[in-house]
Every structure is written in C-alpha cells, then in structure tokens.
Amino acid sequence: MRDGGTDPERLYLDHAATGPLRPVAASAMVSTGAVGNPAAVHTAGRRARAMLDDAREQIATLLGVRPLELVFTSGGTEADNLAVLGAAGAGADPVEISAVEHAAISGLAAPGLLGDRVRVLPVDAEGCVDPATIGTRGPASVVSVMAVNNETGTVQPVAQCAEVSHRAGALFHTDAVQALGHLPFDLAAWDVDLASFSAHKIGGPVGIGALWRRRGVDVAAVGAGGGQEAGVRSGTQMVALARGFAAALAESLAELDEARRRWERLRDRLASAAVAIDGVAVDGGRDVSPSIVHLSVEGARGDDLQLLLDQDGVDCSTGSACHAGVSAPSQVMLAMGRTPEQASSCLRFSFGPATTTAEIERVAALLPEVVARARRAR
Known part of the structure; x- marks a missing residue:
C-alpha cells in the first residue's frame, strides 16, 4: 500500500497538503x-x-x-x-x-x-x-x-x-x-x-x-x-x-537529516526531468524546501496536467491544496509577477517519508507525454 491511500498502484505526491498518519x-x-x-x-x-x-x-x-x-x-x-x-x-x-x-x-x-x-x-x-x-x-x-x-x-x-x-x-x-x-x-x-x-x-x-x-x-x-x-x-x-x-x-x-538528503536527491531527479521538457520551468529559486517541486508548464493548464496525472495513478496538486477545486490563478504566482495564464499553468509535487526513487522515476517517465497531452487539450 502506498502511503497516500489504499490503492497499491497509486503514487501519493501531495504531502505538502497532508501526510499519512505515522x-x-x-x-x-x-x-x-x-x-x-x-x-x-x-x-x-x-x-x-x-x-x-x-x-x-x-x-x-x-x-x-x-x-x-x-x-x-x-x-x-x-x-x-x-x-x-x-x-x-x-x-x-x-x-x-x-x-x-x-x-x-x-x-x-x-x-x-x-x-x-x-x-x-x-x-x-x-x-x-x-x-x-x-x-x-x-x-x-x-x-x-x-x-x-x-x-x-x-x-x-x-x-x-x-x-x-x-x-x-x-x-x-x-x-x-x-x-x-x-x-x-x-x-x-x-x-x-x-x-x-x-x-x-x-x-x-x-x-x-x-x-x-x-x-x-x-x-x-x-x-x-x-x-x-x-x-x-x-x-x-x-x-x-x-x-x-x-x-x-x-x-x-529523528529522521530529518536522512530524509533531507533523500528528498534532495529525489528533487534533483524530478527537476532535471521536468526542465528537459521544452517550456517547463522549476519555480522557487535556489533556496527551497527539498520536499517540494513546483513546475510552470508553458502552454498547458494546471488543472489538465493534474487530471492527466491522476488518470495515470499519480496524486499531486496544482498548487495550494487549500484552494483545491477552485479554478483560479495562483495568488502566489501572480505576486511573483506571472500573468494569469502563467499562474494557472502550475503543478506541485511534494514528498513524504516513504517517497521512493522508483516513484520519482515513474513520474519522470510520465511527464513528457502528460505535458504534450495537456497542451493539446487547450
């Protein structure tokens, strides 16, 4: 069982919203x-x-x-x-x-x-x-x-x-x-x-x-x-x-030091896979949490990206989970100078204690086709 639910085939990468009970x-x-x-x-x-x-x-x-x-x-x-x-x-x-x-x-x-x-x-x-x-x-x-x-x-x-x-x-x-x-x-x-x-x-x-x-x-x-x-x-x-x-x-x-090292490796891998896709950028600057990867995807809507990943068995977020279900540009991204269209093109992955390298590799493999499909859906 993955740590976000009861379906062993699904990946839960929305720990910044909430995590499984230890x-x-x-x-x-x-x-x-x-x-x-x-x-x-x-x-x-x-x-x-x-x-x-x-x-x-x-x-x-x-x-x-x-x-x-x-x-x-x-x-x-x-x-x-x-x-x-x-x-x-x-x-x-x-x-x-x-x-x-x-x-x-x-x-x-x-x-x-x-x-x-x-x-x-x-x-x-x-x-x-x-x-x-x-x-x-x-x-x-x-x-x-x-x-x-x-x-x-x-x-x-x-x-x-x-x-x-x-x-x-x-x-x-x-x-x-x-x-x-x-x-x-x-x-x-x-x-x-x-x-x-x-x-x-x-x-x-x-x-x-x-x-x-x-x-x-x-x-x-x-x-x-x-x-x-x-x-x-x-x-x-x-x-x-x-x-x-x-x-x-x-x-x-007690496990923070080890977890941080692992999250940093996972973040580097997912970020590298993401920016290899034309028009995809990693947000947040150099000083960021090791457990969060926030992407801006040119030419795609965040809602479409999230839905397609959900269909592929990946739980993630378009941004702040506290606004889940509300299709509106991210106020955070708007404050960072993005246009409403750019602020609606975001995707957030966040890691937890049980997130594995194999899971990140699976997401990295899915991303190019998901981005392409989301762009065609516009």
Whole structure:
C-alpha cells in the first residue's frame, strides 16, 4: 500500500497538503485510553491533564521552547489566525504580511477582520521577501512572513525579517507549517516572537496544531469560551491528538537529516526531468524546501496536467491544496509577477517519508507525454 491511500498502484505526491498518519502517532493516540476532561479536578481529569502536559512538554523540548509558551490549536490555520489577530489586537495599527502568505494569513485582510489594516510586502520573481521593505510605509504592530511557501517551497529569510521587524518596533510571526519536519530551524536563532505549526504535515493527526508565543508576548483570545490553553484558546483540550502530535514530531525530527538528503536527491531527479521538457520551468529559486517541486508548464493548464496525472495513478496538486477545486490563478504566482495564464499553468509535487526513487522515476517517465497531452487539450 502506498502511503497516500489504499490503492497499491497509486503514487501519493501531495504531502505538502497532508501526510499519512505515522504508526507511532496512531499508537500514541490509541494508548491514551479512556480519559476525562483535562480541565476537570476529578481523578480522570487529572490523569488526562498529566498526559496533555507530558505531550506539551515533549513538543516544547523538541522545539527548544518552554512548555507554557505553546498553545494547542486545531491546526495551522487557527494558529495563524490566533497569532496575527491576537497579537494585533483591536487597535488601528497596521499589520504587514508577505504577498505569498497562506490564505490563513492573507485572508485576514477581509472586511470584518483586519481589513485595510493589512499592508502587503512585495516579493521578487522567486517569491522571496526583501527584509528591507518591512516598515518602510510606517510603523506596524505585527509582521508575518512564512518560513517556507506551501506552493513553491521558497524559503524566506526569516531571521533577517524578524530583525528588521523588531527594529521597526513590530512583533514578528512566521507560519512554520511547511518548515517543521522538512528543514532544520532554531526558533531562538530566528528570534521570532510567534510561530505556527500543524501536526498532519509531519504524519501527526489532523485536527491539532500549535502556536508558539515567546514568553512575555501577549496574544489576546479571539473567541469566547472556558479559558483553556492559558486563556488564549478555549475549548476542551485534545489529549489523544496532542500525544499523536508529540510522537510524530519526535520521529520526524529523528529522521530529518536522512530524509533531507533523500528528498534532495529525489528533487534533483524530478527537476532535471521536468526542465528537459521544452517550456517547463522549476519555480522557487535556489533556496527551497527539498520536499517540494513546483513546475510552470508553458502552454498547458494546471488543472489538465493534474487530471492527466491522476488518470495515470499519480496524486499531486496544482498548487495550494487549500484552494483545491477552485479554478483560479495562483495568488502566489501572480505576486511573483506571472500573468494569469502563467499562474494557472502550475503543478506541485511534494514528498513524504516513504517517497521512493522508483516513484520519482515513474513520474519522470510520465511527464513528457502528460505535458504534450495537456497542451493539446487547450
């Protein structure tokens, strides 16, 4: 069985969207057993609280932070929302975000949320933010720049962006969902104030993520409730999911060095095969995640490419899976200076723990004919 589903003949190359549950995570959740509400004072509640605290401490240790700095959320989207909305508060101070942020951040510019308080930082043709552009239009309360782009895999200069933000008097947040378990990083070295994570991108369970807030950084609750998670995020805490998150994180970090070397080889092979096809380019620049290959295919629609590969047994994406089912140009590619037609011609492959050389060779063999058929379909 391939790691993306039950069909042994299919290849799953959409790990940037979600990954299969790791056995160690499943085991940790199953072994949780019957539990009570961690907020309750009876014996079952205290046992649940102890397990929740253990999971929080394990995750904090692996991230190099303090346990009480972690706020469990339902995933990366909620962590992003909570970070920016909670840190920006109800005032009028602007918030700066990069032009290539995940919809969990870019969507905060909607009326009724932050609206016109949001200022967008431009990116270059590779999708990278210039730290020098931060704060040039006046003070900001919060700056948010993602660590690794979820479409192109572009790695942002997080530490430099944080340094400039602090000099400008702003808090700095990074969406580190695509960095966790794929690139080594150090929150202290980055010197960020807030960071968002999600479990299911690293083989943990869907339904849990975390917001890290540096000690002393105030984040206001953005919803009402019982005041769990240090009063920042209310709702009955998810003990089994937290244990699964901790187990998946421990295993993914333990194998990271080996996985990165393997992903780099796989990426080089797939990228080489792709650019050998006339009119196909690899996006993202030189500093990219080793587990993401994002292609622009001249003269073809991304939807057609994805459908043809799906028919050939390959699961991949046209870009951000969070916009799956919506035929629209990629906002990330538009921000990089592409035309609407070019921004609709993209394909993303992303690797996971079990992705093999044989699978990449199969995709490399399929690509020339798939591209030719997609071009004829226009």
